[in-house]
Amino acid sequence: MRGRRVVITGMGALSPYGEGASVMMRGLRDGVCALRSLQEHGIDGLHCGVAGIVPRLDAKRVPRESRRTMSPMSLHACFAVREALFQAGLDPDAPLPGAGVAMGSTIGSPEVLQEFFSAYLRDKSVDGMRGTVFFKVMSHTVAANVALAFGCARRVLAPAAACASGLMAVGLGYEAVASGREDLMICGGADEFHLLTAATFERLGAASLEQEPRLASRPFDTARQGLVCSEGAGALVLESLERAGARGAEILAEIKGFAMLSTPANIAHPSAEAIETCMREALDDALLRPQDIGYVNAHATATEWGDIAEGRAVAGLFGDAVPVSSLKGHMGHAMAASGALELISCIEMLRTSVYIPTYGLETPDARCGALRHPQASFAVTGKAILKNSFALGGSNCSLVLDHCCQ
Amino acid sequence: MQEKEIKDIVDAALADEFELDRASLVDDAHIREDLGLDSLDIVDLVIVIENAFNFKLEDRSKLAGIQTLGDLYRFIRDIYEHKSFVEK
Numbered sequence: 001m002r003g004r005r006v007v008i009t010g011m012g013a014l015s016p017y018g019e020g021a022s023v024m025m026r027g028l029r030d031g032v033c034a035l036r037s038l039q040e041h042g043i044d045g046l047h048c049g050v051a052g053i054v055p056r057l058d059a060k061r062v063p064r065e066s067r068r069t070m071s072p073m074s075l076h077a078c079f080a081v082r083e084a085l086f087q088a089g090l091d092p093d094a095p096l097p098g099a100g101v102a103m104g105s106t107i108g109s110p111e112v113l114q115e116f117f118s119a120y121l122r123d124k125s126v127d128g129m130r131g132t133v134f135f136k137v138m139s140h141t142v143a144a145n146v147a148l149a150f151g152c153a154r155r156v157l158a159p160a161a162a163c164a165s166g167l168m169a170v171g172l173g174y175e176a177v178a179s180g181r182e183d184l185m186i187c188g189g190a191d192e193f194h195l196l197t198a199a200t201f202e203r204l205g206a207a208s209l210e211q212e213p214r215l216a217s218r219p220f221d222t223a224r225q226g227l228v229c230s231e232g233a234g235a236l237v238l239e240s241l242e243r244a245g246a247r248g249a250e251i252l253a254e255i256k257g258f259a260m261l262s263t264p265a266n267i268a269h270p271s272a273e274a275i276e277t278c279m280r281e282a283l284d285d286a287l288l289r290p291q292d293i294g295y296v297n298a299h300a301t302a303t304e305w306g307d308i309a310e311g312r313a314v315a316g317l318f319g320d321a322v323p324v325s326s327l328k329g330h331m332g333h334a335m336a337a338s339g340a341l342e343l344i345s346c347i348e349m350l351r352t353s354v355y356i357p358t359y360g361l362e363t364p365d366a367r368c369g370a371l372r373h374p375q376a377s378f379a380v381t382g383k384a385i386l387k388n389s390f391a392l393g394g395s396n397c398s399l400v401l402d403h404c405c406q
Numbered sequence: 407m408q409e410k411e412i413k414d415i416v417d418a419a420l421a422d423e424f425e426l427d428r429a430s431l432v433d434d435a436h437i438r439e440d441l442g443l444d445s446l447d448i449v450d451l452v453i454v455i456e457n458a459f460n461f462k463l464e465d466r467s468k469l470a471g472i473q474t475l476g477d478l479y480r481f482i483r484d485i486y487e488h489k490s491f492v493e494k
Contacts, residue, residue: 064425068446127462131449 003178007404009249010088010237011344012080016052016230016331019079021087024341025348027330028356029377034331035213035228041195047209048198050216052230052332066149069135071109074145076233076337077190081146084186088237089249095151099184101143102157102173103235104165105336108137110194142190142233142336143169154182163301164260165189166234167339167389167397171258173238174399183243188340190233197335198229204268204392206303217333218360219300219326220307220368227301230332234340241404253347254404256384257286263394270306274396275313279386282398286384290318293400294383295355297346299390300326301333310388311368320372323380329359339389339397346385346401353381407486413479419458420475423450433476441475455482461491 013020016034017027027034035052054076059067062078070078085092112133119128135141140158147156155176159168166189173185191197201207208225210216217228244251259281263274283290296314300307314324327342334341349355357374364373384402417431426441437443443451452466459482463469472478485491 060425128453128457130453131446 004180005241006174006177006238006255007241007244007251008236008253008255008347009239009244009251010084010086010090011252011347012083012087012235013232013341013344014054014076014079015232015334015341016054018055019057020083021344021348025345028327028345029354031359032330033214033359035216035230037211037213043195043199046195046199046202048195048202048207048229049211050208050213050228051193051198052228052232052334053193054232062149066145069132069148070145071112071136071141072192073105073109073190073233074136074142076192076231077103077142077146077188077235078149080188080190080233080235081150081186084235084237085150089247090237092150096184097151097153099150099152099186100154100156100173100176100182101147101152102159102169102176102185102187103143103146104159104161104169104189105142105191106162106165106197108139108141109192110196111192112136114194146186150186152186161395162391162393163333163335163338164389164391164395164397165336165339166341167343167387167399168260168395170236170238170255170340170343171260171397171399174255174258177238177240183240185238186235187238188233188235189336189338191231191335191337193229193231201227201229208302215360217302217329219298219302219328219358220311220364220371220373221302221361222363222365224302224307224365226303227328228332230334232334232337232341234337234344236340236343241406245406251404253350253401255399256288256402257282257284257400258398259285260395260397263396267393270309270390272309272312272316275310275388275390276316278396279313279317279388279398282386282400286400288384288400291321292384293318293322293386294380295349295385296322296324297342297385297387298324298326299388301328306390307365308367310390311371315369315371320370323355323372323374323378325356325358325374327356329361339387343387343399343401346387350385350401350403353379355380409479409483412482415458416455416475416478416482419454423454431475433474433479435475436473437475437478460494462494464490464492
């Protein structure tokens with residue numbers, strides 16, 4: 001994007017590995033699978049037995065005045081945002097009137113919706129409905145609650161793009177800062193696990209029914225069965241290079257380019273052509289060429305058609321020259337949080353030059369194109385990263401990340 | 407219902423729901439200014455009270471005039487005296 005340079009100065013993660021970006025990175029680097037078996041749910045017709053669940057944290061770390069309108073997904077987001085602000089050198093306990101928020105979730109809280117409708121249908125009454133319910137189920141519940149909790153008075157954006165919401169939010173934050181409309185944006189995504197989410201993908205034939213966690217999510221592998229739902233939150237602090245420099249903030253990475261576009265042909269099936277166009281437009285935005293990219297972090301959720309479409313698109317644009325991996329074998333698909341969590345992982349890979357292969361990938365599916373799938377950690381230096389996120393509904397997002405060279 | 411019993415139930419419910427210090431729950435505590443409850447909390451206060459006493463108020467609008475905790479205790483005492491509630 002032609003405009004101000006946009007850098008990342010803080011990041012925070014709540015993932016199935018636990019709390020903290022460093023905890024997530026240690027798990028990823030050590031090749032640990034963060035997925036686990038679900039307790040017996042007893043739901044007729046639902047066979048999902050594995051998920052990525054975040055540890056139960058003390059909700060009272062968030063003051064009641066803010067917490068009362070939060071479902072688990074907003075609490076997840078607050079924990080991640082707090083870590084991100086702290087890393088950025090911003091006081092998480094002081095209001096941030098100059099900050100905007102761009103954070104997405106797939107939907108409002110399914111847990112709270114279930115609670116409300118259970119009583120509503122049972123009692124045929126809304127007498128017991130609390131005034132705080134709406135704030136937990138509204139489409140921008142995460143973004144609005146984060147803005148409230150951290151005193152952010154600038155624009156509040158809540159992209160509703162299902163599994164692409166997290167990366168789209170970062171892209172929207174990038175555009176807001178690059179255009180000069182905003183100086184500081186808190187961006188990312190959050191979600192909470194619910195059986196409804198797992199059931200949705202199972203009904204679409206896109207969920208893994210494997211009961212062994214270590215074998216359940218296997219992006220690009222011939223033995224893949226589908227995705228495994230997980231939960232969490234990822235948050236990033238974006239600001240202009242000038243602002244970060246003026247306050248002496250440590251710059252973690254620079255966002256060089258971003259693109260998003262739609263696949264109007266089919267609401268449920270991705271398109272390799274659209275994905276390739278999206279990646280190409282992100283490169284154009286970054287003023288980079290395919291050979292400037294040293295790693296592609298794939299959306300690859302381990303679904304039959306998604307992996308094929310993305311794999312073919314990556315192969316079409318990069319051939320087999322650029323290593324590709326997906327992190328969803330390690331920690332499943334954290335829905336709206338996935339793009340932000342994986343982008344945080346990309347930043348750490350960029351900073352350490354140690355890149356992470358796809359967990360569980362043993363026999364690459366040739367239908368996904370001739371890709372370069374590293375089987376072990378690998379090194380890349382001096383090149384940028386391209387990160388993809390896609391979603392049901394036809395949303396495609398690609399973002400280009402690089403070191404910040406001043 | 408005895409006044410002390412009413413007070414104990416109200417105090418326990420408010421302390422739990424709104425995370426209030428029990429020491430702050432005195433008769434002349436103003437619900438908004440002293441206890442810090444705002445309009446959103448007041449909406450839930452009705453439900454909290456109904457759940458705590460396991461009844462449903464016949465007329466919830468009467469709660470709107472309540473200013474202090476003492477008012478609330480008296481309101482519930484009157485409810486019981488006049489049986490202006492429906493048991494859940």
